[in-house]
Amino acid sequence: MHALSIQGLVKRYRNGVEALKGIDLEVAQGDFFALLGPNGAGKSTLIGICTSLVTKTAGRIRVFGHDMDTDLEAAKACIGVVPQEFNLNMFETPETIVVNQAGFYGIPRSVARERAEKYLKQLSLWDKRDKMSRTLSGGMKRRLMIARALVHEPKLLILDEPTAGVDIEIRRSMWDFLRELNAQGTTIILTTHYLEEAESLCRNIAIIDGGRIAESDRMDRLLRRLHVESFVLSLRAPLAAAPRVMGYDIALVDPQTLEVEVSKERDLNELFAHLSADGVQVVSMRNKVNRLEEIFMRLVDRSGAAP
Amino acid sequence: MSAAAPVTGPAALPSRAQARWIGFRTIVMREFGRILRIWGQTIVPSAVTAALYFVIFGSLIGRRVGAMDGIDYMQYIAPGLIMMSVITNAYANVSSSFFGAKFQRYLEEVMVSPQPDWIIVAGYVGGGVLRGLLVGGAVTVVALFFTHLPVHHLGAIVAAVLLTAVIFSLAGFINGVFARNFDQVNWIPTFILTPLTYFGGVFYSINLLPEWARTLSFANPVLHMVNAFRYGFLDRSDVAVGWAFGIMALAAVVLFAVALWLMRRGTGLRD
Secondary structure (H helix, E strand, O other), X not given: OOOEEEEEEEEEOOXXXXXXXXXXXXXXXXXXXXXXXXXXXXXHHHHHXXXXXXXXXXXXXXXXXXXXOOOHHHHHHOEEEEOOOOOOOOOOOHHHHHHHHHHHOOOOHHHHHHHHHHHHHHOOOHHHOOOOHHHOOHHHHHHHHHHHHHOOOOOEEEEEOOOOOOOHHHHHHHHHHHHHHHHOOOEXXXXXXXXHHHHHHOOEEEEEEOOEEEEEEEHHHHHHOOOEEEEEEEEOOOOOOOOXXXXXXXXXXXXXXEEEEEEOOOOHHHHHHHHHHOOOOEEEEXXXXXXXXXXXXXXXXXXXXXX | OOOOOOOOHHHHOOOHHHHHHHHHHHHHHHHHHHHHHOHHHXXXXXXXXXXXXXXXXHHHHHHHHOEEOOEEHHHHHHHHHHHHHHHXXXXXXXXXXXXXXXXXXXXXXXHOOOOOXXXXXXXXXXXXXXXXXXXXXXXXXXXXXXXXXXXXOHHHHHHHHHHHHHHHHHHHHHHHHHOOXXXXXXXXHHHHHHHHHHOOOOOOOHHHOOHHHHHHHOOOHHHXXXXXXXXXXXXXXXXXXXXXXXXXXXXXXXXXXXXXXXXXXXXXXXX
């Protein structure tokens, strides 16, 4: 049984726009799954349908075996959702928001209060529990939405851009929190524009573009498909021209910076051996772009070019 | 697996009936909290307006009017004024609260939950009824400063006020579903509700009207509500009380069905 199983999902809006053109997708129980795609690809529509905030035109969705057409209440009870946009009542406090959310899931108030305390503490919001939500920072609001989504302890947590607009420190602590949650058994589906985030957290990935799944695979398998990687090398001394090394495409970006394309068949030792022999001293090296980003751009470009 | 472990979700829920009751109560209590939080907007204005009506229409103009349908004018208008406040407040509570939740998107909190549509409708209607009764109670207290209100038929009073509050809460809900901005929340009360209320026999008996106007008045649902309510207090009604309750019950059922249908269809909510 899959945590989420989608077959032939189509969404056609009243204005005729077909946001989803027949999505088939399966997410295994316990997975940490990335759903990526450019803006307008259909990610939020897909999540909206899975959380019953958007009506579907056609297709079938099952959540832990519960069909959303015939067993909607059981399906919804399994899902917790953290939306992309803030959807908090500005005039309510974090504690009230989380306790009320538990109430909507039928959780008795005494249990709801205990859980609200637990999750607000875990997300470092307990000392803000009595403040109006509108006074919280963007990062706090994001964390509050996570606490709210967890209060009924869902088996499947869907996060739509959970770290958008939060600083690096909070983002990293949210990653640790989500990893731990996933390790405890919660299936997580994540959409993000930070591809480093998806690469760091997720084991499986689907790339959606133009309302279709452009690619769906294991993260490691997908990354192995990358044939060429680009590196940026910072040099100790300026060069007048790019050094020539057989089998490597090297460009001089500025007198002290080289960009090197390295194919999968080549290794970096050989490159550094040649550079050392030519007297070129490299002081630092980084990937030009994130590996997943490179694949993402290629896949999206390819599917965009398809008829 | 402990109860607080993150994967217990649905198994930790109480029975379906209990879960629904908790969900309903949560929506109503949230609405109650909102009513109390903004009491200066929700409770006070109607009580002040009612006091002004009693002073101007009751004490000043009422003295010249004399008796209406054989009853002191101040006493005659009291049930209508109470009902007017119930109508206005039940409607306004649900339309503005539901639209506000939609506008700020926190309606999604309950929309993603497993609560069925009828519980969501019932919860918001419960909030509207609560505000209608609270304000109706406040206006009754104000009325008692100006006049005496006998109780002839307690059952009729309770049934009329509850049915009226439910009907206008449902109407407010439907308005909230369709509204796309705050102007659209105010149109119906301004252009439909207020005229219906003023022509609904709050201030006069339709026996004073010419035949055609009297016949036309029977089409106004507020006339039936006000008269059923007045009957409970004063044992006087311009309409057949049985018919009035029949019309109210039918209106409540039809409006509830429409609200549910809109929720199921997702009009303005899931599109």
